Amino acid sequence: MKIIVPMAGRGSRLRPHSLTTPKPLIPIANQPIVHRLVKDIARILSEPVDEIAFILGDPAFFGDDVVKSLEELAQGLGAKASIYRQLEPLGTGHAIMCAEPSLSGPAVVAYADTLIRASFELDPAADAVIWTKQVEKPEAYGVVKLNEKEEIVELVEKPQQFVSDQAVIGIYYFKEIADLKKELQFVIDNEIINGGEYQINDGIKRMMASGNVFKTGTVDEWMDCGNKVVAIETNQCIMSFMEKDGSEELNSQPTLQDSKIIPPCVIDSSVVLKNSTVGPHVSIGAGSVIENCTISNSLIQKNSVIKNATLEEAMIGNHVKYDGKFTRISIGDYTIME
Structure with missing residues (x-):
C-alpha cells in the first residue's frame, strides 16, 4: 500500500504562520499536521504501508529540513519516502501526476490540510473509496451522489438542490491507482481545465464513466486546519481525543x-x-x-x-x-x- 500526499500549496489562509513554515508542517498538539494525518491513515489501513510519496513545492520554501522531516516520518512507519516537486500550481490532478513513478498498485491519496478520526474497513468490492463526512449544510461543500446500491455515481460541487449530506474531505483510496493515472493523463493531454487547473475530480469522473465502482468511507471526525480559528479548534479537538485515548x-x-x-x-x-x-x-x-x-x-x-x-x-x-x-x-x- 502507498500513501500519496500532495502538499505543495503555500497555505495563504494560515498566514502569517505559513509564511515561514509550510502549512502541513505547522504543529497541531505539537506534531505537524501531515505527520498526524499520515499516521492516522496508516492506522486505519489493514495493509502495511511500504511507500509514502510527498509532492512538495518550490525547494526554496520546502527545503532540506522539510524533506528530512518527511523521510523520518515514513521511516517511522516502516515505509520508503519518495519526494516529488510540483513547481507550478496547476491543480490537484496535476499534483498527483507529479508523482507519476509512484502511481501503481493500491494507494491512498490524502491532501495535507485536514485531520480525521475514523475506524472502518475498506470495501473489497470497491475499485475506489472516497472518504466523506456527514455535514449539516451540504450546499457549502462538494458532495457525492449515490445510487440504490450505495455506489458513488457523481461528484457535485456546492449543490443548490439536495443531493446528499456526504461531503468529500480530500482523502481517496484506489485499488489500482494506475487507473487514476491513466485518466488524469487524458485530462492533461486534452487540457480539461476547471477553475484554471487540472482537477482530480475530472480523472475520477472518467473512472466512473469507465465502470469503476466507487464507495464511501465515512469518517467520524473531520477537522480543518486551513486558518487560525479552525486550527485552534482542531488543536483542542485533538487533545480531547488524546485524553480519551490515554x-x-x-x-x-x-x-x-x-x-x-x-x-x-x-x-x-x-x-x-x-x-x-x-x-x-x-x-x-x-x-x-x-x-x-x-x-x-x-x-x-x-x-x-x-x-x-x-x-x-x-x-x-x-x-x-x-x-x-x-x-x-x-x-x-x-x-x-x-
Missing part, C-alpha cells in the same frame, strides 16, 4: 516555577513555565518560555518567549518574543491582534 504525549513534564497546568495540554518537556497558569487545551513547542501568563485554548510553537500576557484562542509561531506590557510593538506580516 496518550503519553499528554504526560510530558515541563519545568514548573510557581505555575499550574490545567489538562489536557501538550507541552514539550523543554518548556519553562514561570508564575503562570496554562490550560486547558494549550500546546507549547520545544524551547519556549512562558512567564507571568494565563493561557488557555491556544497554540504556541517553538522557541518563543511570552511574558505578562493573558491569552485565549491565540496562535503564536516560532521564535516569537511577546511581552503583554508593551504597546509599541512590531510583529510580522498578516498578524491579527484582537
Whole structure:
C-alpha cells in the first residue's frame, strides 16, 4: 500500500504562520499536521504501508529540513519516502501526476490540510473509496451522489438542490491507482481545465464513466486546519481525543516555577513555565518560555518567549518574543491582534 500526499500549496489562509513554515508542517498538539494525518491513515489501513510519496513545492520554501522531516516520518512507519516537486500550481490532478513513478498498485491519496478520526474497513468490492463526512449544510461543500446500491455515481460541487449530506474531505483510496493515472493523463493531454487547473475530480469522473465502482468511507471526525480559528479548534479537538485515548504525549513534564497546568495540554518537556497558569487545551513547542501568563485554548510553537500576557484562542509561531506590557510593538506580516 502507498500513501500519496500532495502538499505543495503555500497555505495563504494560515498566514502569517505559513509564511515561514509550510502549512502541513505547522504543529497541531505539537506534531505537524501531515505527520498526524499520515499516521492516522496508516492506522486505519489493514495493509502495511511500504511507500509514502510527498509532492512538495518550490525547494526554496520546502527545503532540506522539510524533506528530512518527511523521510523520518515514513521511516517511522516502516515505509520508503519518495519526494516529488510540483513547481507550478496547476491543480490537484496535476499534483498527483507529479508523482507519476509512484502511481501503481493500491494507494491512498490524502491532501495535507485536514485531520480525521475514523475506524472502518475498506470495501473489497470497491475499485475506489472516497472518504466523506456527514455535514449539516451540504450546499457549502462538494458532495457525492449515490445510487440504490450505495455506489458513488457523481461528484457535485456546492449543490443548490439536495443531493446528499456526504461531503468529500480530500482523502481517496484506489485499488489500482494506475487507473487514476491513466485518466488524469487524458485530462492533461486534452487540457480539461476547471477553475484554471487540472482537477482530480475530472480523472475520477472518467473512472466512473469507465465502470469503476466507487464507495464511501465515512469518517467520524473531520477537522480543518486551513486558518487560525479552525486550527485552534482542531488543536483542542485533538487533545480531547488524546485524553480519551490515554496518550503519553499528554504526560510530558515541563519545568514548573510557581505555575499550574490545567489538562489536557501538550507541552514539550523543554518548556519553562514561570508564575503562570496554562490550560486547558494549550500546546507549547520545544524551547519556549512562558512567564507571568494565563493561557488557555491556544497554540504556541517553538522557541518563543511570552511574558505578562493573558491569552485565549491565540496562535503564536516560532521564535516569537511577546511581552503583554508593551504597546509599541512590531510583529510580522498578516498578524491579527484582537
